Amino acid sequence: MSARHLILAACAAVAMIAPLASRAAAAAELLGPGVISTGLQETSAAFAPDGNTVYFLRSDLGEKDDTIVYSQRRDGRWSAPQVAAFSGRWHDSEPAFSPDGQRLYFVSNRPLQPGGASLMTGMAGHRFAGTNLWYVERQGDGRWGTPVHVDGALNDGAQIYNPSIAANGDIYFSAHRADSGKLYQIYVARRTAQGYAGPERVDLGDLAHNRMDPAIDPQQRFVLFAGDEGDSLGRADIYIAFRQAGGRWGRPEHLGGDVNSEDLENAPALGRRFGELYVSSNRQPAVHFPKTRDDAPSLQRRLSGPLNGSRNIWRVDISDALRANGIAP
Template structure:
């Protein structure tokens, strides 16, 4: 995405026109999208509160933040009440707004060791699925660990919650092969069933970061394949009458770039899609000679190659597959 795309998005918004899928919008530049890493948006049902992850470039220091829409502006983010001490990331709101799920390396039992995992000879913070529940006063309660098979292996990422309580997530499990795959844990009268791997095409490619439609009509995810433009792109799959998922389609327009796209999340309005992207405004050479001030300003800007949050409109894609508002 380049600067002219941002200008086009602003023009569409001022004119009251719904932007096509090719016109992306950098989400709250300088406030939410900054020169650090931002990813994984989770909106309240009214769309006026957003939780997201902010991190350093190496993603060793992940924290969940919250921002509030005040008029037409998003507030300066604050550390979420349940975050700030552990490696917390990837918030996901239930459709009714009563639970907020996230992943963390915090100890499963108080006073225990933080979770770790070893992969390809390196040790990383492990991740288990947790949630906080909305209290009568509107605040979040204490984090609750999700017990059961979903957390097997300590490599659970990007939960997404359907209206019926089913939890979609990506993980590395015994049937994942070499790569991460997408799973669903179906809610039953007795808790959650054993997670099932979704058939989303070639299992010899990464399938990560599911964002499921609340009615489970479609799912978006980050993956790689022969048509990928970058290290990971955003794909969409539709659920048929038989419950099977269609062959994934590479989303069109400027949704994907030569950079990294991941963590797609359906927004609260029909056709809204939020995602994280590392696309940047690379300088053209020879560039106007920098001063130290202009260089530092550009290197600290949102479009410096860090991951930022972007908003797109995929309503036409959905309508073309028979999904109406």
């Protein structure tokens, strides 16, 4: 069982019963259908500053073989994804750009020293690929440099997921640590002149709620995450919390509209335009019976396409929710 499957199981354990009426986001836009979003698992969109290059995770359905790939938009079309120069050998996942686009962070089970063993960790009696935080830096010729391990206590335990980087260099991530309770929580490692300080748990309330996959506003005015605060429509939904006067975080709010559905949503990532949000979801259209009779080719196309229940990347707009809470471009 993968770490992600254990996390989703934890979400399911505290989820409310989903309503019978479909809440699928009719106006949400599937990113690159058939090219970026396919019948495999795609999550964790990370856009370069120009918005025309996207790095993301592509995986098998069991998420045992994670690889970071990228696609480029030319003349309005996304190119066939290519494996990132730094990926393809290890269990690499969850890419995230620094706001200036000069670094691309990701998590990996690759050994800390050349020739060493890959990282392993465990939870609830299961062993699976561990994760530490790494980054690559943009070189003068535009290529990525050699992966650099991020030193510091944030990598303790080899269970760090979904980094998100603020403009000042602070790194938000999700992890299971000594002060997480039984589930996963969100942490921040603040950047200092001496490196990264020890992680601080972001206080979002009751630790009985699972919280994963933070996406921090570059100015740290709000944070998005995946979880269930007691009103999730499915196994996990996307929530937002706004920073209050004095620096504390407000109560997490369930995002409405096109963001969430009765299926799984996770891995939120901010795009390069104001209010642009990308989420991973396994939402799919309802099947009504009797259905139009399939032949073998149509059945193969439908069951292997992007809306077959695998996770895909969807674009949604949360600009109204941001403006309603005093957030301006």
